[in-house]
Amino acid sequence: MKIxxxxxxxxxxxxxxxxxxxxxxxxxxxxxxxxAAMRERGLTLLAGEEKHTVHPRCTDNPAELGVQDYIIITLKAHSITGVIEKMQPLLGPHTRIVTAVNGIPYWYFYKHGGDYENSTLESIDPGGRQWREIGAERAIGCIVYPATEIEAPGVIRHVYGNNFPLGEPSGEITGDVQRLADLFVAASLKAPVLDRIRDEIWLKLWGNVCFNPISALTHATLDVICTDPATRALSRAIMVETQGIAETFGVKFRVDVERRIEGARKVGAHKTSMLQDLERGRPMEIDPLVTVVQEMGRLTGIATPALDSVLAMVTQRARIAGLYDGVSASTDPRALAVA
Ligand SMILES: NC(=O)C1=CN([C@@H]2O[C@H](COP(=O)(O)OP(=O)(O)OC[C@H]3O[C@@H](n4cnc5c(N)ncnc54)[C@H](OP(=O)(O)O)[C@@H]3O)[C@@H](O)[C@H]2O)C=CC1
Ligand SMILES: CC(C)(CO)C(=O)C(=O)O
Incomplete structure (x- = not known):
């Protein structure tokens, strides 16, 4: 099995x-x-007191690798469109694409049913290129619950968690998804196979859509955002808007807003990935985590005033830092019309 x-x-x-x-x-x-570091010294994982170094094939030229059984995409979601062409030599008729990224994935409306079946979302997949050229029919969903960091080139620091829920867009438990889950489990990871993967995508996104931009704007850590009454209330307002949109698409939330905020508070003095990206001068994942929720709100006719305000500000913050060049609330007349 080539991965x-x-x-x-x-x-x-x-x-x-x-x-x-x-x-x-x-x-x-x-x-x-x-x-370069991985090629020279291997890839090292630091996890608590443990240290493991491995020496897998590493390249920036996917054409060297040939057709794969599974491609696990762990790029920042806004980078996926940029690699479509380079990914082509990896794709064979049976290759499955596992989207291990935060936010709404390009395949979201594949096997979704209802009015939006086979729709693409401009904020995450401009022109529907990922859907067509990587292939919605190849997709397996994946939620990333762990937190990790690149501590130095070639060195990964594990912070917490090992859970990567998986699921077919159709909800079927196919041989492909089960084989991948078995492999993850053999690799000391948790990989429950879910028959409603979209519910879990939104549960994770529920936090990212509010905590990430608020942290980038305030530089506050998760515990502070979730404890300070004003930022907690703003987070709640964005989450309520988001829940309304998701439920219109048939999503079921297995916890309520307060419990989700409490879960994030307990993570502690953690900087969200968007704040870390801002501090490190790396492009910020705004469209896959925030703009897409606004776009889905527009599709359903649900107003998102709290989200619109925070999105307008975080987009401007990112632009000024030179870390964003996407489509955003501040340039999208539909957003201005509703906000
Ligand atoms: N890290 C975490 O704790 C968590 C991350 N996530 C999600 O997981 C996803 C991945 O995040 P994360 O691992 O942190 O991101 P990283 O930026 O650490 O990893 C992406 C890697 O892809 C590389 N890359 C980008 N473009 C190319 C390219 N064209 N060719 C080859 N390599 C490329 C990047 O290199 P370069 O640095 O040069 O751009 C980088 O090393 C995101 O959606 C994130 O939101 C979810 C939960 C927690
Ligand atoms: C902080 C957390 C866990 C939730 O918002 C996250 O997923 C991120 O930093 O991107």
Missing amino acids: CIYGAGAIGGYLGVQLARAGADVSLVARGAHL
Whole structure:
């Protein structure tokens, strides 16, 4: 079973070490100093007191790797469109694409049913290129619950968690998704196979849509955002808007807003990935986590005034820092019309 991890940074590197330790035939696509370090010294995972180094194939040229059984995409979601062409040599008739990213994935409306079946979302998949050229029919959903960081080139620091729920867009428990889950479990990861993967996508996104932009705007950690009455109330307002949109698409939330906020508070003095990206001068994942919820609100006719305000500000913050060049609330006349 040939597995390629495309964008083997913090999360992909963690997966890569664990899969390689389990004996999987895994290749990593990466770039820059991180790639050079992995080629020279291998890829090291630091997890508590444990240290593991593996030496999988590493490249910035996917054409060297040939057709894969599974491609696990662990790029920042806004980078996916940019690699469509380079990904083509990895794709065979049976290749499955696992979207191990935060936010709404390009395949969201594949096998969704209802009025939006086969729709694409402009904020995450401009022109529907991911849907057509990577293939919605290849997709397996994946939620990323762990937190990890690139501590130095070639070195991944595990912070917490090992849970990567998986699921087919159709909800079927196919051989493909079960084989992948079995491999993850052999690699000391949790990988429950879900028959309603979209519910879990929104449960994770529920936090990202509010905590990430609020943290980038305030530089507050999760515990502070969830404790301070004003930022907690703003988070709640965005979550309520988001819940209304998701439920219109048939999503069921298994916890309520207060419990979700409490869960995030208990994570502690953690900087969200969007704040970390701002501080490190890396492009911010605004469209897959925030703009897309606004776009889905527009589709359903649900107003998102709290989200619109925060999105307008975080987009401007990111632009000023030179870390955003996407479509946003502040340039989208539909957003201005409703907000
Ligand atoms: N890290 C975490 O704790 C968590 C992350 N997530 C989600 O997981 C996803 C991945 O995040 P994360 O692992 O943190 O991101 P990283 O930026 O650490 O990893 C992505 C990697 O892909 C590389 N890359 C980007 N473009 C290319 C390219 N064209 N060719 C080859 N390599 C490329 C990046 O290199 P470069 O640095 O040069 O851009 C980087 O090393 C995101 O959606 C994130 O929101 C979810 C939960 C927690
Ligand atoms: C902080 C957390 C866990 C939820 O918002 C996250 O997923 C992120 O930082 O991107």
